[in-house]
Amino acid sequence: IMSSTLTTTTLEAPLPASTLKGNDIIHNISRDRLMDLIHSISENQETPQPFYLLDLGTVERLMHSWKHSLPTTKPFYAVKCNPNPALLAALALLGANFDCASQAEIETILGLGVSPDRILYANPCKAVSHIKYAASVGVNLTTFDSKGEIEKIKQWHPKCALLLRIKIANDHTSWRPLGTKFGALSDEILPLLSEAHLSGLKVEGVSFHVGSKASDSAIYRDAIAAARDVFEAASKLGMPSMQVLNIGGGFKDNSLFSEIGKTVNEAIKDMEAAATAPLSVMAEPGRFFAETVFTLVTNVFGKRVRGDRREYWIENGIYGAFNPTAYDRSFMAFKPLLLSDHRSKEDEDSCGMLWPSTIFGPTCDAMDVVATDCKLPELQVNDLVVFYNMGAYTASAGTKFNGFDTLSTPTHLAYTRLS
Ligand code: PLP
Numbered sequence: 001i002m003s004s005t006l007t008t009t010t011l012e013a014p015l016p017a018s019t020l021k022g023n024d025i026i027h028n029i030s031r032d033r034l035m036d037l038i039h040s041i042s043e044n045q046e047t048p049q050p051f052y053l054l055d056l057g058t059v060e061r062l063m064h065s066w067k068h069s070l071p072t073t074k075p076f077y078a079v080k081c082n083p084n085p086a087l088l089a090a091l092a093l094l095g096a097n098f099d100c101a102s103q104a105e106i107e108t109i110l111g112l113g114v115s116p117d118r119i120l121y122a123n124p125c126k127a128v129s130h131i132k133y134a135a136s137v138g139v140n141l142t143t144f145d146s147k148g149e150i151e152k153i154k155q156w157h158p159k160c161a162l163l164l165r166i167k168i169a170n171d172h173t174s175w176r177p178l179g180t181k182f183g184a185l186s187d188e189i190l191p192l193l194s195e196a197h198l199s200g201l202k203v204e205g206v207s208f209h210v211g212s213k214a215s216d217s218a219i220y221r222d223a224i225a226a227a228r229d230v231f232e233a234a235s236k237l238g239m240p241s242m243q244v245l246n247i248g249g250g251f252k253d254n255s256l257f258s259e260i261g262k263t264v265n266e267a268i269k270d271m272e273a274a275a276t277a278p279l280s281v282m283a284e285p286g287r288f289f290a291e292t293v294f295t296l297v298t299n300v301f302g303k304r305v306r307g308d309r310r311e312y313w314i315e316n317g318i319y320g321a322f323n324p325t326a327y328d329r330s331f332m333a334f335k336p337l338l339l340s341d342h343r344s345k346e347d348e349d350s351c352g353m354l355w356p357s358t359i360f361g362p363t364c365d366a367m368d369v370v371a372t373d374c375k376l377p378e379l380q381v382n383d384l385v386v387f388y389n390m391g392a393y394t395a396s397a398g399t400k401f402n403g404f405d406t407l408s409t410p411t412h413l414a415y416t417r418l419s
Contacts, residue, residue: 034414038297038337038386041412048299048382050315050409052390056090057416058293062253063094066288069261072268073281076120078249079105081286082294082391086413088112091289099249099284103130106139116140120246122207122284124165124182125149131156143207143246145184147195154199162196163207163246164189166230168223183208189230190237197239205244205280206230212287214250217263223247224267231275245271245281251288287392294391296321296409297337300383301362310357312379317361317368320406321387321394325370336376337384353377359385363402 034053041051066075076099077091083105088098092114100106101123109119121134121142126149134142135157142157144150145165153160167183184192196203206227210219227245234242247264251257272279302313318325354375361368379385398406 034295034416035337035386037412037414038295038384042297042299042384048301050296050298052084052395052409052411053295053297053414054084054086054391054411055293055295055414055416056086057414059087059090059289060094062289062293063091063096065253065257066285069258070264070283073247073264073283075289076118076122076246076282076284077289078122078284078286079109080396081393082290082396083108084294084391084395084411085112086411087290087293087391096289097282099286100139103133106134106137110137120163120282120284121160122246126152128152128156131160134160141204144196145182145188145192147192150192150196150199150201154201158201161202161204161241163205163244164192164196164203164230165207165209166226168208168210168219168226190233193230193234193237193239197237202241203234203239205242205246207244207246207248207284209248209284210250212250213252214260215256217256217260219250220247220260221263221267224264224271228271228274231271235276240277243277243280245279247281247283249284249286249288251283251285253288253292257288290391291389292391294389294394294411296387296390296394298385298387300379300381300385302360303379303381308356310355310376310378311360312357312376312385313360313362314370314385315362315404316406316409317363317370317404319361319363319365319368319401319404320398321390321409322361322370323397324393333388334371335386335388336379337386338377338379362404365402 038053041053042048074097076097078099079088080101088109089112092112097118097120098109098114099120099122100109106119106121110116116138117140119139121139124143124145126142131152140159141161141163142153143163143165144153153162165183166189167185193203208223208227210223214220224245224247231242245268251260268279268281296316298314298316300312300314304311316322354377357374357376358369359371359374361370395407395409400407
């Protein structure tokens, strides 16, 4: 095991998955052994500090699952969700493409040796400097949803093909709808298509995002139907170049995923049957590939006892990986790991007792609370708290607030095979 990232420079040709295996990666371990692994990593630390464990075996399994459920839909991993270099390298090796939203994200992906035609610049409103950069490195596909964006792209990157991002009415079926900020409204679609066409830009297709954590597969069916209407409208305007359908993100690694797969595949089949040209289907999954593959291990560095209550401090909080807890605690799943050599006689006696407990983050903000009203066994300073499913919009949205640098938490790599 190494606290390292994969540094792979030539990823142009897909490399065999075995390339991921090296001395720094643990092979064929079961989920149960993760805890042993965590123990051994923490025992080898000179000073206790938090770390992530990235399970590359699960990344591989998720890619199989994607290919099984959505065989004709090319995944463009949404880098914003978690730009961990080892995750990106693994996804690149497994054949994923990438959704980048900024110059820095494009630089990161190109830096892995991924070719620019595997990148979609999926941000409907871009700064001119970023557009110029995309032009200079040959990233030639982007999204748009406004007249102003057409003008910028025409001026600074006229070779760039476009996908019209449309707004999807999804207020009830997604946990975090994106339509308030993004997507052309229905009465804006025709004017935008005409404007882009008249400007000499190539509109290649339609994109949408149903919102993060979609809870109903029908939302994809309805969104694809709306996209299909746009294809028909474009054809009436004499725009023959439409062939790309981008179904965005919103997927989770759960039982709904295969149902979404069936719904999407059926809708694509219907659309293809009615189309005059072959359809190229893509998606922008973020959470699907990142959420479950990261485990965050934190060490308790402070403790206070107030009557029955136990209060603990850990070295990551709402200004770091726990920023999603500001709007959602449903992803939180954690388990304390008691290190036996710290146990006192009283602890042993109270073994099995659970105490009402709070876990604080490290900063001086009183809002920096990771978990409240949970029942935990008696923990001691240097015990560990292991948080599962910590890969989506966690580290990527972290900060250095108050001098607590949550961005440099090291990542250890594991390779687990569950089968
Ligand atoms: N694509 C775009 C344009 C997004 O804004 C997002 C998330 O905000 C994603 C893809 C990834 O979404 P998810 O993580 O829900 O799959």
